[in-house]
Amino acid sequence: MTNLQSLFIGHEHYLDQLADHWLAQGAQQLRVVSPNDEVLFAYPNHSIQNGTTPTLTNIHVSATQANKPLFVLHVDLLSPMIKDEVDAYCERLQYDANALLRMIRLENELEAMTVELVETQDQMLALYQLARSVRGELDLNTIIDVLVQEAIHILNVEAVCILLSTQHPMLILTHPHPMISDSALRKHFKEIRRTKREISGAQLQGSGGQAKNGIIVPLYAREKIVGCFGFFNRDDSFNAPSLKLARAIAEEASVQIEKSLLYQNTLSQARMRAELDVAANIQTQLLPQTIPDVENVDLYAASIQAKQVGGDFYDFTYKEGIPLTISVGDVAGKGMSAALLMAMTRTVLRTWIKTLATNQAAPVLAMVNDDLYDDYTQVNSFTTVFVGRYLPESGILRYANAGHSPVIHYTPEVGATLMKAEDMPLGILPDIAFTDQEIKLQSGDILVVATDGFSEATDPDDNMFGYDQLEKAIEKHAHEPAQVIARTLFDTVDMFSAGTEQSDDMTLLVLKIL
Amino acid sequence: MEQTILHKDGIAILRLAGRFDAFEADTVKAKLTDAIESSSRVIVDLTQVNFMDSSALAVLVQGMKHCRQNNGDLYLSNLQDTVRTIFELTRLDKAIQIYDTTDEALNAFKA
DSSP states (O other), rough: OOOHHHHHHHHHHHHHHHHHHHHTTEEEEEEEOOTOOOOEEEEEEEETTTTTSTTTEEEEEEETTTTTTEEEEEEEESSSSHHHHHHHHHHHHHHHHHHOOOOHHHHHHHHHHHHHHHHHHHHHHHHHHHHHHHHOOOOHHHHHHHHHHHHHHTTTEEEEEEEESSSSOOEEEEEEESSHHHHHHHHHHHHHHHOOOOEGGGGGGTTSSOOOEEEEEEETTTEEEEEEEEEEEETTTOOHHHHHHHHHHHHHHHHHHHHHHHHHHHHHHHHHHHHHHHHHHHHHHSSOSOOOTTTTEEEEEEEOOOOOOOOEEEEOOOTTOOOEEEEEESSSSOHHHHHHHHHHHHHHHHHHHHSSSSSSHHHHHHHHHHHHHHHHTTTOOOEEEEEEEEETTTTEEEEEEEEOOEEEEEEEEEEEEEEEOOOOOBBBSSSOOOOOOOEEOTTTTTEEEHHHHHHBBBOOOOOOOOOHHHHHHHHHHHTHHHHHHHHHHHHHHHHTTOOOOOOOEEEEEEEEEE | OOEEEEEETTTTEEEEEEEEEEHHHHHHHHHHHHHHHHOOEEEEEOOOOEEHHHHHHHHHHHHHHHHTTTEEEEEEEEHHHHHHHHHHHHHHGTSSSESSSSSHHHHHHHH
């Protein structure tokens, strides 16, 4: 069948109607003839001696498309006519030829539109199917697996690939086999990110693979290009509807990937928070749960952790053969590294307090520094520590202070005074010559060892609490038991800060001689 | 906070300004590392620094260790009273040399 014949398929009824009309007017035959004189249709379809019967007058007109004759319409009229009559018939026939052509063309267009509509509907259905198959799925790898498999079917391509830059290392997935090299894909992705445009056609040439046709479309998450989706070797190459569909698939993929990334983010944040909670719990549990019962000594300690895990600690040791030993420390920095160093420092300190055969404090600090100097250096931190060893029989407190403040000594006669540190913190130098100090504590004396979270607590105007206010508060409540003094100091700082969030832990140890 | 690096006679001078705390520690650390890479003899000029917390001290201590590993040192100059107090109370003044002026620190390096 020729192209011309196929043009009329399904529209024969128009030809029938036209022929009936002319035959009723007295015409003997109507024919549709190709430009090279081949008769395609004849009404009636019996042989007439074409133009040989002298009584017949043949008129014919061309139906043209884009200035070229498409077909010629012939009518054989009975009896001879004058020229005016022939002209009038020709004019009518020309009108009919044009109308026939227009009708056929419109119908064909309508048909094409219907096909496109059906195709669009199919595509929408396919996209719906795609959305459905990944609905409820949150795992990124599963989502991507489903996307690539479905995309192959929906778009009728030989292979697809996805690149995602949100993952480390960059995620590249090809299905069922690579069409361009990974390095080429990375290069295309860079280009897409720079130009914010898809890559297709000639741009894909020289990509080091077997891509005959294809398109690579950007993938967006939170309005940023985070990857790209490539579709390769479509059976009928990429026409306008299939390009549209490829973009629609990429858009759906973007939505699904963004959803999964958001979920991952939330999940990892929750995990991190849970880990920090665990660390904070461990830290709290590392602090002594009971306070040693020592004759004539009223002892109390408490610690309030800031929002982030910090590095404050306090400890007591009191057992046979060992003086009542108190320690308060503050590891520089925050977060997990500070928390871990705090736990290590506390353990090593405790071990040396128990095992070193001395009543002095300085040798203990020297051993701890020796053990932990490299670790402190490794994580760029240091620790201030106060270690005090009290012998109830003599009332002597021996202490060594590695850069720790504030330590306040209150006596009923003199009031509160700041006991300044003699030595630098642990972890500053590999060898530190710590020195032992000695004071005699008497009834009514109070020793308060706090961390700088106390003295550096700030009010809404960014003023610091400072040492003076701390000393005054101790003097004011010196007659109270250790626990009440400690609670009052916490309350005083709390009132001072007036709801301002504190960035540092606050730790306080109160030792009062009864 | 503001951070500028100058060089004088082969000695790097890092000038800091503002509040030096945990929030600034990472950026100062990076700048200090740059300074140390250019010269293992570094002076940190703290004229404009009005507050330092333990994270800030840790950055300077790390810088000091880093310089000494490379046979250099880190000196401090122009400390405001509040900042000097922090060094005195923690006795970090025993570990890090502190000078009243940058010129004095420069002379100490040259001596």
